[in-house]
Amino acid sequence: MESVIKANKIKIEKINENDYNRIFVMSDIHGQYDLFLKMLDRIDLKREDLLVIIGDICDRGKKSYEIYMKCIKMIKLGYNLKFILGNHEDMLLEDLENDYPLRYETEYSIYRHSKYFENKTMTEWHQENLFDEIRWLVKWLKNCPLIIYGNKNIFVHAGLDLNIALTKQEKETVLWTRDEFWIMENVELEEYRDKNIYFGHTPNINGRISKKTDRIKGIDCGAFFTHFLGCIEVKSQEEIYVYEDEFIEFDEVSSKVFLELWNEEVAEFIDSEKYKIKSGKGKIIILEKLDKNEKKFLTNFWKKYEKLFGKNIANYIKKKKL
Structure with missing residues (x-):
């Protein structure tokens, strides 16, 4: 049984973990399509499993579009795949929904928003009318939640304020925070106790999943920077890693x-x-x-x-x- 809650302008989706044999979670793939394929092969995802990607498929790497297409194809083939919006999807949506985005005005914004797909700049995308071809992506992303939770687990892109109820979280927090929110664990609300929290957004520069507490894990392995992609199977707590052949200092x-x-x-x-x-x-x-x-x-x-x-x-x- 799954349900969707829209509270405080944040879409939250509830899942029943018992509906799935295994639940895998990964984050911040950032256009690293080959690493994504390696991970899918490594975990041997079945239709009885669930894969949760907690944001930031796009930007930095060259093959963001291919990853989105792969996800859509998997869903159509009957695989259980859920996607949480990251801050890069939020920025992407803002740009794609405006014919001439205001944040495109400054040099800093151009730098930040110019590499969503295949290294084309935003100007090139507008000139070639390529935005019209990916309106389906806007529709799909707009239907994605910012938080997914069940009886035992919470999945979010950047983090949470553990002093605020899940339904009252601020969009800015769940998409952008880099605060060490896990240090608030001892003063958290009752609804967070005994729940595992998985988040991404802040890259772990050693290319490994970071255990902040017994229940809170940062799973952004900095795929674009480190060439490592990490994944956790939440029921067994097994950590899985794939990497490119090229190593980086x-x-x-x-x-x-x-x-x-x-x-x-x-x-x-x-x-x-x-x-x-x-x-x-x-x-x-x-x-x-x-x-x-x-x-x-x-x-x-x-x-x-x-x-x-x-x-x-x-x-x-x-x-x-x-």
Whole structure:
């Protein structure tokens, strides 16, 4: 028995875990189609199983469209596949639903929104009228929930506020948060106790699933950055990994993730003339003194990700010697 709740402008879907033999969950595939196929082959998905993808199929990699098409085809063939919207799908929907999206106006937005499919820019998509060909994707994505839950498990893209009821979660939180919400576990509401929570969004730069607590796991293995894709079968708690033949050095992964987070959370709040990105090194060089607000954003960013990057974070932000 499954049901859909629309609360606080957030679509939430309830499932019965007992309806499925196995339940697999993965996240943040980001256009890595070959890794996705490898994972499907590895888990040997059956029609009695359920696969939950918790957001961010698109962007970064070159084959986002192929993954969406594969998912649709699997559903039509009778496989149980459920998809939760990620922040990249949310941005994609906004762009596809507008003939000339407002966020396309700035250079930063162009950078952020230009690689959904096959490395074409948004301008090229508009010029070639390719948006008309994927209106079906808009319809499908708009019907996808932001949270899926059952009696034992909750699946969400970015995270939750454990002090707020599931039906009252904010869209911004479930799509975008990078807060360490698991540290609130001891003060959480009753409805979250004894439930496993699976989330993605924040990449684990070691390419492995991260056990935040006994019940809360971050499953974004940074597929685009690390070339690793992780998956959990939630009933057995088995972790499954696939990887590309090409390996990538940890420092290179770390620098790529750092720049992604910088562009997402800091870049638009600091005058672009006051810093430069050292090409190929993933380093931010501060060229001029920052004002009070800019310093605040930089300090908060540093504190927020110091645990993720460890001592490496000090290598990524440097002040130019004047």
